[in-house]
Amino acid sequence: MINVKQLLAAAAVAVLSATACSGPDTLVEENIANAKVQLGALLTASEQGDTLRIPSTYKDGQVRFVPIDDWVSGFFAGSLWYMYELTGDEMWAEHARAHTEKLDSIQYLTWHHDVGFMVYDSYGNGLRLKGNDPYKKVIIQTAKSLSTRYREKAGVLQSWSVDRGWQSKRGWQCPVIIDNMMNLELLFQATKMSGDSTFFHIAVSHADRTLENHFREDGSCYHVVDYDPETGAVRGRCTAQGYSDESAWARGQAWALYGYARAYDYTGYPRYLDQAEKVARYILGRLPEDLVPYWDYDCPDIPDTYRDASSAAITASALYDLYAKTGKSLYREKADGMLETLSSPAFRAEQGTNGGFILMHSVGSLPHGSGIDVPLNYADYYFLEALIRRRNLK
Numbered sequence: 001m002i003n004v005k006q007l008l009a010a011a012a013v014a015v016l017s018a019t020a021c022s023g024p025d026t027l028v029e030e031n032i033a034n035a036k037v038q039l040g041a042l043l044t045a046s047e048q049g050d051t052l053r054i055p056s057t058y059k060d061g062q063v064r065f066v067p068i069d070d071w072v073s074g075f076f077a078g079s080l081w082y083m084y085e086l087t088g089d090e091m092w093a094e095h096a097r098a099h100t101e102k103l104d105s106i107q108y109l110t111w112h113h114d115v116g117f118m119v120y121d122s123y124g125n126g127l128r129l130k131g132n133d134p135y136k137k138v139i140i141q142t143a144k145s146l147s148t149r150y151r152e153k154a155g156v157l158q159s160w161s162v163d164r165g166w167q168s169k170r171g172w173q174c175p176v177i178i179d180n181m182m183n184l185e186l187l188f189q190a191t192k193m194s195g196d197s198t199f200f201h202i203a204v205s206h207a208d209r210t211l212e213n214h215f216r217e218d219g220s221c222y223h224v225v226d227y228d229p230e231t232g233a234v235r236g237r238c239t240a241q242g243y244s245d246e247s248a249w250a251r252g253q254a255w256a257l258y259g260y261a262r263a264y265d266y267t268g269y270p271r272y273l274d275q276a277e278k279v280a281r282y283i284l285g286r287l288p289e290d291l292v293p294y295w296d297y298d299c300p301d302i303p304d305t306y307r308d309a310s311s312a313a314i315t316a317s318a319l320y321d322l323y324a325k326t327g328k329s330l331y332r333e334k335a336d337g338m339l340e341t342l343s344s345p346a347f348r349a350e351q352g353t354n355g356g357f358i359l360m361h362s363v364g365s366l367p368h369g370s371g372i373d374v375p376l377n378y379a380d381y382y383f384l385e386a387l388i389r390r391r392n393l394k
């Protein structure tokens with residue numbers, strides 16, 4: 001386990017200089033310089049001639065790659081787009097385009113719900129930054145594919161199929177995970193692009209049912225809610241990636257916060273902003289002093305267990321979003337603090353290490369024994385996004 005306190009003390013001077021000075025934001029600038037080196041190395045490892053591979057993590061001294069139907073396949077392309085946004089260097093856009101277009105066939109994928117992550121992070125950013133019109137068709141087709149998972153009676157998008165993998169062994173009928181809130185942005189955008197309001201209505205229904213059924217009194221949420229697809233009734237609430245059914249899995253709380261903040265953006269419905277703020281209150285009340293959560297807020301082994309840098313990066317990015325919407329300085333202060341800790345040697349890898357990933361110490365799924373205390377491509381993606389959001393606020 002890392003000694004975060006010691007490492008943070010060593011980094012304190014750098015952090016203070018980053019926050020105290022006016023003019024260029026040294027924390028952001030210094031992170032851009034670092035990311036150029038790290039992601040440059042990862043890019044080299046990922047590209048051999050015309051063969052493009054998708055890096056997901058670094059384990060036992062090797063960069064690991066995933067196939068395009070893996071839920072994390074869009075994050076590397078997305079990170080390359082963010083590097084383009086942060087640097088203005090066309091080199092990043094060229095590689096981002098190639099890695100995005102490698103994902104072309106995902107627009108027809110219907111066997112899981114994560115296509116929102118996969119296509120919005122890649123094609124969505126490409127469209128936003130380069131106005132590449134053909135990308136709209138991909139986003140709209142993806143929205144159609146995702147909509148095939150809508151279960152009318154329950155009013156939700158089914159997250160996982162139950163006819164395959166470990167999910168088939170849990171007795172679920174229509175499992176919905178809180179992560180699914182992250183797929184809604186693609187639906188909202190598809191309505192804007194196509195004029196077809198079906199996607200908007202599905203997204204709103206899903207967000208409303210999730211609001212109704214996923215949350216506890218204290219603002220925390222369950223990971224999985226299983227519905228009866230015939231009657232729409234809730235069959236059960238439990239976890240898949242958290243410590244226990246009643247615990248608060250850290251990344252799940254981050255997805256909830258981020259997802260409701262975005263849903264508010266597209267709808268203007270105050271109930272979504274309220275929910276995002278409730279989740280934010282819960283998270284801010286549970287964070288350790290250095291603001292990087294343990295992998296589950298209720299893990300009884302805290303402080304002798306793993307941190308999850310990915311949760312911190314997602315939460316920081318969402319808190320900037322919430323600050324932009326509410327003007328409440330607490331959100332911005334906490335997001336700044338998270339970025340400062342993530343930028344310290346406790347969490348940010350030394351250049352030339354970590355396989356080229358920026359952040360160390362994330363947790364994929366502890367109960368499944370996968371991706372424990374490793375770099376993860378989505379931790380880097382949301383870290384870069386948080387830097388952009390911080391820079392845009394200034």
Ligand code: GLY
Nearest residue numbers: 071179241251364
């Ligand atoms: N969406 C899967 C995860 O957050 O691990």
